[in-house]
Amino acid sequence: DYLAKRDAEWMNQVYSFLGMTTGVVYPNMDEAEKLTAYQADITYATNNELGFDYLRDNMKSELTQIAQRDHYFAIVDEVDSILIDEARTPLIISGPSEDRSELYVTVNKLIPKLVDEHYTIDEKARSAVLTEEGNEFVEQAFLNQELIEVGQSLYDPESTTLVHHVNNALRAHKLFLREKDYIVKNGQVLLIDEFTGRMMDGRRLSDGLHQALEAKENVEIKPENVTLASVTFQNYFRLYDKLSGMTGTAQTEAEEFQEIYGLGVIEVPTNKPIARVDEHDAIYRTAKxxxxxxxxxxAKAHLKGQPTLVGTTSIEKSEYLSTLMQDQDLLKTISEKQHTHAATAKEKENKEKYNDWADGIAKLASQPDGIPHNVLNARFHEQEAGIIANAGKLGAVTIATNMAGRGTDIQLGGNVDMQVIESIEAADVDDDPAEIRKRVITSVAVDKQKALDAGGLFVLATERHESRRIDNQLRGRSGRQGDPGKSSFFLSLEDDLMRIFGSERLDKVLSTLGMSEGEAIIHPWVNKSLEKAQAKVEGRNFDIRKQLLKFDDVMNDQRKVIFEQRFEIMEADDLSDVVKDMRDEVIEDLVTEHIPPKSYPDTWNIEGL
Structure with missing residues (x-):
């Protein structure tokens, strides 16, 4: 929403000059304003708002209430994120159903009593199921609580609801992690988008899984919902006569764009040659x-004035790293390590460098806040614009989840407009805003040159994602428009990708090399091994998306027929012709069903007709 508003403001002057109108659609806006925004020549909106408004429109009872116009042309920013990463998540409008909150609480209390032998977890498939021992344990517990009768099995038809609740509670406890998959804010369980790191306000998991999470976190359990309308992004965006999009990371998914959407991928050369240095991954034995x-x-980058963006995969990990950067004991240990390097260095220049680092890090260790830094995650999303505006300043350190990976332009030296606003707010009434702006532009230009001299933006990733594209998006924050920069990935064998998708081979190599604590392996074949693992995951996810589309295509045909009938009824001044056509079709279908073509009279079902 923030990016849609920002981009609309940026481009509105150009469109106005060309005689075109611009509108922005955002959550919870007034209905009259929304209608106006959709009537504009160019409408900016998030993919979620477009999809939900399409569903809402098809639940309206009057034509005047319908917001969206016909689907002629869509340009999708970060097209791979929306059409591929989010393709597995359907948009659902739902209504309340039977309240079973007490049963969720009862089953939730049972899950912590389970031991490892009671269930199996497949993190690759994101599934958790009870074993035979688990079934027996749960059955006995339900028997004691009189939820099932003597002689009744957990898998009898009468127990279907209980099994559903147990499976959801098991998944909620064993597969969904707080601060990674969701956060608890103001007594609500809010989901976090695994690809963007942002909160998905208003989005809830279906089939009772969200209620299981609410029971797990001991917050108010909202009633389960029944689906009133749903659509996938795949089928929503295929409604448009013409569809296009832009992203810096589409080439790896060219096959899927062509197969699902009929879109070719064209690579546009960069405006200026990329001067960024992409270092090989460094792999350590342990996360510590x-x-x-x-x-x-x-610490080293901060001391030389190089702005640093640190990418993490979850809120929990971003905040854990933040505490480490304030850990005075850790900083003292790092400082002592530099003194050791200085003592063993042979060249005078290296001795001086290590001693300077040792002194600088020791000074940071003496400060209560350690290394000064900002944290950007879903918990602080309101401060996003301010944090990003300062991320390119000299020596700035920004720890971020995937929120900073897409759509963010970190300007070296700082953001001029933001600094102008801050300077004007702090200035006297008599100060000339134009003069303030000149001073800020000059100051930022000087700081930008210093940041460039320090090496440009340093992107340091703390983990590999399942998708190479997310890694490339993060890396692409540095070295923009020909600026120098650097990117590094620091990994461990305990990372999720390495742990789930096999790190045995690397572990054996590290053991064979006899590496000491704190030592890393850095080699091109490590990068190739990781890329192969990521390619396997991406291939599996592609297969899942194709299966989802097959199911949704069936629903989509029905959806189109129903939606077209609704519009036909709303547009008609006289419904008699519509009803007559429906009646004729129903009678024709009944006759065909009971008196099949080319059949003998003695096979006709006259009574049924």
Whole structure:
């Protein structure tokens, strides 16, 4: 929503000059304003708002209430994120159903009593199921609580609802992690988009899984909902006569764009040659060693004035890294390590460099806040614009989830407009705003040159994602428009991708090399191994999306027929012709069903007709 508003403001002057109108659609806006926004020549909106408004329009009872116009042409920004990453998540408008909150609470209390032998977890498939031992344990517990009768099995037809609740509670406890998959805010369980790191306000998991999470977190359990209308992004955007999009990371998914959407992928050369240095991945044995190395690298970049963006995969990990950067004992240890390097260095220049780092890091260790930094995650999304505006300043350190990976332009030296606003607010009434702007532009230009001299923006990623595109998006924040920059990935064998998709081979290599604590392996074949693992995951996810589309295509044909009938009824001044046509079709279908073509009279079902 923030990006849609920002881009509309940026481009509105150009469109106005060309005689075109611009509208912005955002959540919870006034209906009259929404109608006006959709009537504009160019409408900016998030994919969620477009999809939900399409569903809402098809639940309206009057033509004058319908917001969206015909679907002629859509340009999708970050097209791979919307048409591929989010393709597995259908948009659903639902209504309340039977309240079963007490049953959720009862089943939730049972899950912590389960032991490892009671269930199996497949993190690749995101599934959790009871074993035979688990079934027996749960059956006995339900028997004791009189939820099932003596002789009744957990898998009898009468127990279907109980099994549904147990499976959801098991998934909620064993597969969904707080601060990664969701957060609890103001007594609500709010989902986090795994690809963007942003809160998905108003989005709830279906089939009772969200209620299971609410029971797990001991917050108010809202009633389960029944689906009133749904659509996938795949089928929504295929409604448009012409569809196009832009992204910096589409080439790896060219096959899917062509197969699902009929869209070819064209690579546009960069405006200026890329001057960014992309280092090989550094892999450590343990997460503890990895994070210590990350803090050391951040401290060095901060001391030389290089702005640093640190990418993490969850809120929990972003806040954990934040505490490490304030850990005075850790910083002292890193400082002592630099003194050791200085003592063993042979060249005078290296001795001085290590001693300077040791002194600088020791000074940081003496400060209560350690290394100064900002944290950008779903918990602080209201401060996003301000944090991003300062992320390119000299020595700035920004720890971020995937929120900073897409659609963010980190300007070296700082954001001029933001600094102008801050300077004007702090200035005297008599100060000339134009003069203030000149001073800020000059100051930012000087700081930008210093940041460039320090090496440009340093992107430090703390983990690999399942998708190469998300990694490339994060990396692409640095080295924009030909500026220098650097990107590094610091990994460990305990990371999710390595742990779930096999790190045995790397573990054996590290053991064979006899590497000491804190030492990393850095080699091109490591990158190739990781890319192969990511390609496997992407291939599996593509198969899942194709299956989802097959199911939704069936629903989509029915959806189109129903929606067209609704519009036909709303547009008609006289419904008699519409009803007559419907009646004729029904009678024709009944006759065909009971008196099949080319059949003998003795096979006709006259009584049924």
């Amino acid at each position: 060693e990895k994070y210590a190395a990350i803090v050391e690298e951040i």
